[in-house]
Amino acid sequence: MFRFTVLMLCLVTTGLVRADEVQVAVAANFAAPMKDIVARFEQQTGHKVRSTVGATGKFYAQIHNGAPFEILLAADDDTPARLEKEGAGVAGSRFTYAIGKLVLWSARSGVVDEKGAVLNQPGFAHLSIANPKLAPYGAAAVEAMKKLNVYGVIEAKLVVGESIAQAHQFVASGAAPLGFVAMSQVFEGGKLKSGSAWVVPDTLYSPIRQDAIALDKGRGKPAVDAFLNYLKSDAAKVIIRSYGYAL
Structure with a gap:
């Protein structure tokens, strides 16, 4: 009985240690689907997401000025590409999550x-x-x-x-x-x-390709990788399509 109790405490403690918070800068157009995605992601993983909604151009400036964002969900594909080229974004993490x-x-x-x-x-x-x-x-x-x-x-x-x-x-x-x-x-x-x-x-109008990228402050963080992987999942894609985006 004692061994079982200790094992359970270890599992619970490990789960608490692994749960983390992710700071995400979200393009304003994606605010509504983001709420649905975050709710399901948090429920499934135990991680917490703190979202800041705004204009992609302003996020770019804020990121270079030291804002604590770990992920950017942009309203374009140019801004994440620039951040990756400039070293503020994690190379190889960028992908298109929606077409507006x-x-x-x-x-x-x-x-x-x-x-x-x-x-x-x-x-x-x-x-x-x-x-x-x-x-x-x-x-x-x-x-x-x-x-x-x-x-x-x-x-x-x-x-x-x-x-x-x-x-x-x-x-x-x-x-x-x-x-x-x-x-x-x-x-x-x-x-x-x-x-x-x-x-x-x-x-x-030119295609509004909206790219996501892990930022330097989120480099190597498991919760950041977990959120980006969830954003690519079929469950997230169903939500994204329901709001009128193409994929």
Whole structure:
């Protein structure tokens, strides 16, 4: 009996020692699926995840300024590649975890039509986008408007958020009647949650390949490897697809 008790205590103690916390910088567009993924990951592994949501461009600067992030889930593939090249990211750990989709969205029904023709109408005062210098979805929005030959007219109406989360908030609050957001913010399970939307054809903007990378502060940490491996799992992919991302 004594041996059994000691063995159980050892197993419990070992489990507690192995459980760890992971610091993850998460692109704002991926905030919703991240919550679902983290909940399942923590339940299955015992590790804890501390997520910080924001703009990829800002994360890049923060990482070089010593931020404690151990993983970056970016909204593009360029930033992780730069971090890897500069030695701030772990070589060989980078991979594409999702391909984002751009949506023109209004919080009100009947505003955005199925072909995005509203962009050619003069009736709206403002259009929200994420900062194209910091957020890949903002850059994709500008690229799409230019291909549609409407950017010159709409540029003066733009309300620019520092991230895709803020761009979405401008529309949700009514500060802007419509805006370009990530599909994951307004769709769930393949259905629009509210308002009206046009899924922008991917021929109008460069693919939004979203890469993950282990950062130097997480180098060799088992919990970091465990989270990145989980992000590649079939269970995580089901969640990612449910929010409208391609893989």
